[in-house]
Amino acid sequence: MTTELLLSNARIVLEDEIVHGSVLVRDGTIADISQSTSGKGEDMEGDYLIPGLVELHTDHLEAHYSPRPGVRWLKTAAIQAHDAQIVTSGITTVFDCLRMGSDEDGGFEKGEMRAMADAIADAVREDRLRADHLIHLRCEVSTDNVLEHFAEFENDPQVRLVSLMDHAPGQRQFQTMEQYTLYYKTKRGLSDEAFVAFCKRQQDLSARYAKPHRDAIAASCAARGIAVASHDDATLEHVEEAIGYGIRLAEFPTSFDAARASHGAGMSVLMGAPNIVRGKSHSGNIAARDLASMGVLDVLSSDYVPLSLMHAPFILADELEEISLPKAIAMVSATPARTVGLDDRGRIATGLRADLVRVRRESGVPVIRSVWRQGRRVA
Structure with missing residues (x-):
């Protein structure tokens, strides 16, 4: 009927x-x-x-599943709580970020994220969820076990986006040690000696694993038709590397040069909606509204505050003469959908x-x- x-x-x-x-x-x-x-x-x-808004990068499910260090919540309950906040923020399509690769900095054990994906599939089948849920695998390429975690999703059709990340000190988001020190040494309460040792281990892992893991994951995604995102590109060399991998989405570039070059190469440049709402990056990098005024901001992501994805476009339309409300709304709907091949x-x-x-x-x-x-x- x-x-x-x-x-x-x-x-x-x-x-x-x-x-x-x-x-x-x-x-x-x-x-x-x-x-x-x-x-x-x-x-x-x-x-x-x-x-309906299309969210490509949110870590919010992870916060519901692990609300405190060492705490794991019931997966179905975590997914439903996440879904409720997502849909009441106006998001009708969400790419749930699942972290691939774990080390002493954190992460999840092998099998945990596979179990979470299975729980999402079960929740969809049981009509528990209100938004449309797809999967974004966040691959920490500098970890020794990222390929093992990634292999668990080899035949999962819900995986529609994969990002290649390296959070080692001296790399990308943490090119300077000031923010890395604040984020890791202070947050973790490390002594000077322990922090130096921690940094060296992370740098050694990155030097050993980042390149071969990027190569392997990007090749797998190309064969499967999965959209790939770069993450925290800082230099023109990073952008050239992304072009070689066939990257469609440049997540959170950390310099104006990288953002301009990515946009010019046909990639969609993604920045955080909280960056727009706050007027600055939480990690001290470039301001998203500056990229918008330069004409090189294509996609917004709620990242860690779901409602920011609805709030930020109105701020851009209010404050930037060159950004109309339809253009700003496209950054959270039409452009992210097109970037990952969701043409419907x-x-x-x-x-x-x-x-x-x-x-x-x-x-x-x-x-x-x-x-x-x-x-x-x-x-």
């Missing part, structure tokens, strides 16, 4: 303009967009109607999935009033 939903009297945010009108949904798909309001259907009261969503257009969010925003933090995934109300 055909099911229909009419959302009327809305400010509809299309890819290049905002129109006042109605959206007709039929059997989970956008059937019509009209610039008229007949008084029929569900009255949006002039609120914005935007595409991310825009309000006929024939696409009816992933929609009703948002009221006069000023400040936007209010998410309703969320639909494939025409089904989920919040």
Whole structure:
């Protein structure tokens, strides 16, 4: 039986303009967009109607699963809590980040993330979740066991994105020791001697494993058609390396040169929405809004604060003359979807999935009033 939903009297945010009108949904798909309001259907009261947000990089599931050092929460409960916060932030498609590779700096044991992926699949099958969940494998290439962890996902069709990371001191995000010292020595309470030894071990691991592990993982993804992301690129050499690997997504570049070069090479440059909301990076790197004003910011990610993904586009549209609201919304919907090959969503257009969010925003933090995934109300 055909099911229909009419959302009327809305400010509809299309890819290049905002129109006042109605959206007709039929059997989970956008059937019509009209610039008229007949008084029929569900009255949006002039609120914005935007595409469901597409989140490519969030560590939030990990925080629910391991809320304290050494604590592991029930996987299904952690996934449901994560899903609830994600969907009520307007995110209808989320790439759950699972960490590959563990060492003394932390991480999860072999099999843990495979079990988490299985729990996500079970939750989807049991209709426990409201957002559409896919998998992003965050591969710490400088660890000795990353390939063992990665091999557990060899035949998993839910893996749609893989990022290549190296957090060793002197590399990428931590080119200078000031931030690395703050993040590791102070946080971990290490003595000077212990910190020096810790740094040397991390650098030795990176020198030994980073390159061969990057090569192996990138080759596997190319063979399987999985999108690959670089992470924390800092130099033009890093960008050239990414081009060689066929990288589609440049996550969190740490220099203006790397961001410009990545964008110029056709990669989507991703930065954190919390960076936009706070006006700066939490790790002391470049400000995302500076990249937006330069025209080289393509995608935003909520990273560690889900609601920031809805808040940040409005801030960009408010504060930067060159960024319209449709352009800012595309950074959290159409562009991330295209980057990873999800061509059935991310825009309000006929024939696409009816992933929609009703948002009221006069000023400040936007209010998410309703969320639909494939025409089904989920919040």
